[in-house]
Amino acid sequence: MSDDVGLGGGPAADEEDETLMAELRAAAGRADPVPDEAVVAARAAFAWRTMDAELASLAYDSLLDDRPLAGVRGVATPRLLTFQAAGLTLEVEAVGEGQERRLLGQLVPPQPGHIEVRHRGGRLTVEADGMGRFAAAGLRPGPVSLRCDPATTGPVYTDWFLA
Amino acid sequence: MGEDESGVAALVESARAGESQAWDDLVARFGGRVWAVCRAYNLSRADADDVFQVVWMRLVNSLDSIREPDRLGAWLATTTRHEALRVLRKAGRQIPVGDDAGLDRPDESAPGPDARLLRTEREAALWAALEELSPDCQRLLRVMLADPPPSYQEVSLALGMPVGSIGPTRGRCLNHLRSKLRGINGGVAGSS
Numbered sequence: 001m002s003d004d005v006g007l008g009g010g011p012a013a014d015e016e017d018e019t020l021m022a023e024l025r026a027a028a029g030r031a032d033p034v035p036d037e038a039v040v041a042a043r044a045a046f047a048w049r050t051m052d053a054e055l056a057s058l059a060y061d062s063l064l065d066d067r068p069l070a071g072v073r074g075v076a077t078p079r080l081l082t083f084q085a086a087g088l089t090l091e092v093e094a095v096g097e098g099q100e101r102r103l104l105g106q107l108v109p110p111q112p113g114h115i116e117v118r119h120r121g122g123r124l125t126v127e128a129d130g131m132g133r134f135a136a137a138g139l140r141p142g143p144v145s146l147r148c149d150p151a152t153t154g155p156v157y158t159d160w161f162l163a
Numbered sequence: 164m165g166e167d168e169s170g171v172a173a174l175v176e177s178a179r180a181g182e183s184q185a186w187d188d189l190v191a192r193f194g195g196r197v198w199a200v201c202r203a204y205n206l207s208r209a210d211a212d213d214v215f216q217v218v219w220m221r222l223v224n225s226l227d228s229i230r231e232p233d234r235l236g237a238w239l240a241t242t243t244r245h246e247a248l249r250v251l252r253k254a255g256r257q258i259p260v261g262d263d264a265g266l267d268r269p270d271e272s273a274p275g276p277d278a279r280l281l282r283t284e285r286e287a288a289l290w291a292a293l294e295e296l297s298p299d300c301q302r303l304l305r306v307m308l309a310d311p312p313p314s315y316q317e318v319s320l321a322l323g324m325p326v327g328s329i330g331p332t333r334g335r336c337l338n339h340l341r342s343k344l345r346g347i348n349g350g351v352a353g354s355s
Contacts, residue, residue, distance in 0.1 A: 046183050
């Protein structure tokens with residue numbers, strides 16, 4: 001157990017560590033490579049590059065920004081996300097289990113508008129009412145993005161999130 | 164860690180200009196690191212696929228706003244960690260926020276790496292020893308075993324641990340791995 005004693009251990013020990021890491025890296029490359037399908041999906045992401053609309057970036061996500069309180073695990077709370085662009089904010093509540101996701105949303109400032117929802121199953125279009133409220137159902141789990149053509153500003157699209 | 168930073172910045176510039184080849188090169192160059200972070204958080208194959216995909220989709224949107232293109236690795240490490248934590252939270256699993264405290268139990272049902280793909284007895288023994296380590300050590304080493312390897316700063320951002328603790332922790336984990344390895348080899352020798 002001599003190698004459990006002391007810190008570091010000098011250049012020889014460093015070299016041993018590097019050799020071991022190289023061996024482990026080779027093993028990881030064989031046992032757990034990036035799957036081909038994942039690479040294909042990552043490459044295909046480039047096709048989503050959007051130049052004709054303003055990005056509304058994710059400003060708040062209850063999943064990440066609210067630390068769950070001890071003891072309340074299991075209590076279903078809706079996931080809330082906020083996307084912000086210069087002239088428009090989209091507030092989105094994402095719910096659903098299994099193979100279906102639903103969104104409830106609110107445009108701020110409130111206004112009507114066409115909203116296109118992009119998800120793994122394709123695209124669907126919903127309308128925000130005069131109060132800026134909208135709803136979309138039948139989404140498949142996976143990456144989701146909303147594109148909105150509001151009356152008050154140019155087109156806006158939200159960053160992707162996993163619904 | 165030997166990253167050709169100006170090369171990365173040039174690829175980001177080309178991708179911004181719409182060159183898909185540059186994008187493919189970025190995926191090839193950083194894909195292993197992003198995948199390793201997904202795996203370090205013990206995501207199932209399906210969740211790891213989702214996180215891997217959404218990280219790249221978000222990068223497409225952020226190409227124009229990443230202020231220091233040569234720090235792309237840091238952006239990817241942070242974004243992947245956040246997406247992985249979201250998935251774990253949604254599933255209600257214990258999460259190492261911090262990330263050194265409170266470890267989640269490995270998801271036993273998750274189809275993990277496939278040890279059958281290992282070629283030699285030595286590799287199989289190394290992998291078996293790795294899987295016997297504490298979750299902390301497995302998480303750290305899995306991130307550091309990406310090819311090409313991440314910088315310490317990327318490791319720090321991917322796991323939410325201080326840069327200064329990475330080297331000493333790695334050293335301890337490798338020592339644990341060596342002693343596990345002796346146990347495994349001893350067992351093999353004893354049974355033959």
